[in-house]
Amino acid sequence: MQIKILYSISGFDSFAAAYCAWLKYENAADYQEVLYSQVRRYKSPKIFVDFLNLDGDEVFVLGIPFFSREILDEIDSRCKLTIVSNKRFITGCEALTIGSDKQAACQLSWELFGHKDKKQPLLFSTIYDCEYTSGTEHSRLVLRNMGTYSYKFYLWKKALAALDSNPLSFAQEGKAIERAFQGNIDRHLCLKHEFSMGNLKGCAVNAHIMYHTELFNRINDTCTYDLVVLYYTLSKSLNIAFSMKINNTDSEIIQNHFFGNSVPGFNPNRCVLPYDKFYNAISNVL
Numbered sequence: 390m391q392i393k394i395l396y397s398i399s400g401f402d403s404f405a406a407a408y409c410a411w412l413k414y415e416n417a418a419d420y421q422e423v424l425y426s427q428v429r430r431y432k433s434p435k436i437f438v439d440f441l442n443l444d445g446d447e448v449f450v451l452g453i454p455f456f457s458r459e460i461l462d463e464i465d466s467r468c469k470l471t472i473v474s475n476k477r478f479i480t481g482c483e484a485l486t487i488g489s490d491k492q493a494a495c496q497l498s499w500e501l502f503g504h505k506d507k508k509q510p511l512l513f514s515t516i517y518d519c520e521y522t523s524g525t526e527h528s529r530l531v532l533r534n535m536g537t538y539s540y541k542f543y544l545w546k547k548a549l550a551a552l553d554s555n556p557l558s559f560a561q562e563g564k565a566i567e568r569a570f571q572g573n574i575d576r577h578l579c580l581k582h583e584f585s586m587g588n589l590k591g592c593a594v595n596a597h598i599m600y601h602t603e604l605f606n607r608i609n610d611t612c613t614y615d616l617v618v619l620y621y622t623l624s625k626s627l628n629i630a631f632s633m634k635i636n637n638t639d640s641e642i643i644q645n646h647f648f649g650n651s652v653p654g655f656n657p658n659r660c661v662l663p664y665d666k667f668y669n670a671i672s673n674v675l
Contacts, residue, residue: 391446392418398540401516403452405495411542413502425455434463443468452494454478473497475521493517510549527560534563574603591616
């Protein structure tokens with residue numbers, strides 16, 4: 390029976406929980422990052438679990454917020470399943486579930502994987518503070534610095550040691566990173582394209598996905614648009630990832646105007662299209 394650790398990087402909590410497992414198992418387990426886009430692509434739970442190649446394994450689902458009850462039930466029917474999650478994301482699956490509304494998945498995993506007698510990394514309480522409560526300024530700066538580290542277990546081990554040894558210095562580094570981040574937001578805002586679509590007013594910005602949430606917030610704080618389109622591309626050979634923020638109109642109107650019926654299950658908050666389809670659709674406003 391192989392041990393498989395499933396995690397996501399949609400936030401810090403899930404990977405931090407997987408880090409706890411890595412400290413115990415290291416190379417004796419298989420670590421699989423799961424993407425929300427994969428869940429959407431394989432709509433059938435059976436096909437999705439086939440894709441993950443889970444059969445007869447001991448599986449730990451750690452802090453993944455987007456697994457449905459049906460997916461977890463399908464994994465449970467094939468494997469020995471343990472779910473670790475903040476109670477916000479518990480679905481009611483009958484598999485062994487370790488959950489709490491007072492702890493993040495990483496804090497629960499620290500005990501589950503045998504580290505209870507060791508001091509818990511400061512990062513874990515910081516993650517709970519930011520991802521499950523309103524979060525302090527110090528916590529946000531710590532996570533801003535943490536976000537510069539790749540999702541590699543050995544790199545996180547070094548980062549967590551640096552944070553534990555000097556939390557104030559780690560947060561100050563995060564403050565410098567935040568200033569640079571906001572400077573990049575300012576530069577992107579200077580390059581936004583404004584457009585009209587009938588009676589609707591909109592703007593479009595080409596920016597890396599990492600800037601999309603903050604761009605949405607900054608644009609809406611300073612301007613009133615019916616539609617904000619954020620998109621990002623590295624190469625013409627790749628698909629375009631883009632997001633839309635729709636304030637005062639029906640998303641169906643936007644879909645029909647830009648894409649006709651070419652995007653089944655259109656979700657204005659997150660779409661991916663081939664390069665040519667995206668630019669054919671939006672070229673009239675850029």
